[in-house]
Amino acid sequence: MTNYLFKTQNWQAQMSDLITDPAELLNILQLSPAQLLSGAILASSQFKLRVPRAFVDKMRVGDPLDPLLLQVLPHHLELEQHAGYVTDPLGEEAANQLPGVLHKYKSRFLLTLTGACAVHCRYCFRRHFPYQANLPKENDWLAMQQYLLDHPEINEVILSGGDPLTLSNRKLALWFERLESLPQIKTLRIHSRVPIVIPHRIDDEFLQLLANRKFQIVLVVHANHANELDDFTCAQLKRVAAQQIWVFNQAVILNKVNDSAACLVDLSQRLFQAQVMPYYLHVLDKVQGAHHFDMQPEKIDLIYQELLASLPGYLVPKLVREIAGENNKTPLYGTNTF
Ligand code: SF4
Incomplete structure (x- = not known):
């Protein structure tokens, strides 16, 4: 799927060219459902989308359920509150x-x-x-x-x-x-x-x-x-x-x-x-x-x-x-x- 330049770039150049815009990510993967995009924009206001092009290159085009995409695409479900799910689940601030x-x-x-x-x-x-x-x-x-x-x-x-x-x-x-x-x-x-x-x-x-x-x-x-x-x-x-x-x-x-x-x-x-x-x-x-x-x-x-x-x-x-x-x-x- 790729015509990206990243394969010829060093890692520093790739780090400075991460995808942070949900619309760009969905566009590259030829995905257009409007609710996917609006959920991604909402959820990324809390925890920003950030993904290297080399990782996107391993995703399947046209598949909204691609297992790599699911790991990085912000989702409206992230905004739900659930009992027992907290901001510091491992108590790291105390350690x-x-x-x-x-x-x-x-x-x-x-x-x-x-x-x-x-x-x-x-x-x-x-x-x-x-x-x-x-x-x-x-x-x-x-x-x-x-x-x-x-x-x-x-x-x-x-x-x-x-x-x-x-x-x-x-x-x-x-x-x-x-x-x-x-x-x-x-x-x-x-x-x-x-x-x-x-x-x-x-x-x-x-x-x-x-x-x-x-x-x-x-x-x-x-x-x-x-x-x-x-x-x-x-x-x-x-x-x-x-x-x-x-x-x-x-x-x-x-x-x-x-x-x-x-x-x-x-x-x-x-x-x-x-x-x-x-x-x-x-x-x-x-x-x-x-x-x-x-x-x-x-x-x-x-x-x-x-x-x-x-x-x-x-x-x-x-x-x-x-x-x-x-x-x-x-x-x-x-x-x-x-
Ligand atoms: S799991 Fe957390 S700390 Fe590790 S790379 Fe992903 S966002 Fe960063």
């Missing part, structure tokens, strides 16, 4: 020790260096998070360093969303060096959706940055559907794995997007071809505006049973829910704790 820092789990330290994402996923549990008020400033590093020294049990730093791979390689290098200066940090984990939505982000400079670090680097990407993993995306992910970097995927099980065992089997198999291991399958965090993506626990349970029966164990992601205040993600299968 926010310093600007940009969340210390939720004993040995892990989560660092948010930017509020920007390349894509706005409509189900995102941080869609209401006050990023701008919470970003670290240059001189906050000293306080962070002291916090880490005061907590020697922390051995892993997680760079998370906003999406850390929207930052320049130069800025990432600065933070890698800072964190590497602390011998207690054994692992640096990067959570990012950018390699999926703008695969050109895996450029030579980034690969060099990953090579020969003092800590082990882990990249956790975020794909929910096999259609997100076209040949180019898979080839790019393999380049990361070739740097001796562990690459995992986390997904969210979402109504109408990937709500069948067949779909999730495809996803796991495609990830494996890209040398990416399925890691987590999250159930939806009950964030305000995402109720229409939620699914009945019984249905999820049945799908997961089928996954277990269809895939070798190493391709079955762990089915989990994050519960505010818990010491770890909560495994769900067979526990009746949905």
Whole structure:
């Protein structure tokens, strides 16, 4: 379908040419229902549409139910209020020790260096998070360093969303060096959706940055559907794995997007071809505006049973829910704790 220039553009050019206008997105996909557009305009006033052209290129033209489109197109249902769906479902503001820092789990330290994402996923549990008020400033590093020294049990730093791979390689290098200066940090984990939505982000400079670090680097990407993993995306992910970097995927099980065992089997198999291991399958965090993506626990349970029966164990992601205040993600299968 594409005649886009993005294939010849570097990732920075693609980042500065994101689609933010629902009418443009629907026009590219040759979709015209008026109610789709009016709902999208209304809902995007709360959480803006933001999607890279490279991701749109993986969508089916003329299909309003395309599973990739459903993840990014604002919908009027987002404006409904539902009991139990809140703005901070994981209680992150309470775990926010310093600007940009969340210390939720004993040995892990989560660092948010930017509020920007390349894509706005409509189900995102941080869609209401006050990023701008919470970003670290240059001189906050000293306080962070002291916090880490005061907590020697922390051995892993997680760079998370906003999406850390929207930052320049130069800025990432600065933070890698800072964190590497602390011998207690054994692992640096990067959570990012950018390699999926703008695969050109895996450029030579980034690969060099990953090579020969003092800590082990882990990249956790975020794909929910096999259609997100076209040949180019898979080839790019393999380049990361070739740097001796562990690459995992986390997904969210979402109504109408990937709500069948067949779909999730495809996803796991495609990830494996890209040398990416399925890691987590999250159930939806009950964030305000995402109720229409939620699914009945019984249905999820049945799908997961089928996954277990269809895939070798190493391709079955762990089915989990994050519960505010818990010491770890909560495994769900067979526990009746949905
Ligand atoms: S990329 Fe991650 S943090 Fe950003 S909107 Fe999507 S799910 Fe949320």
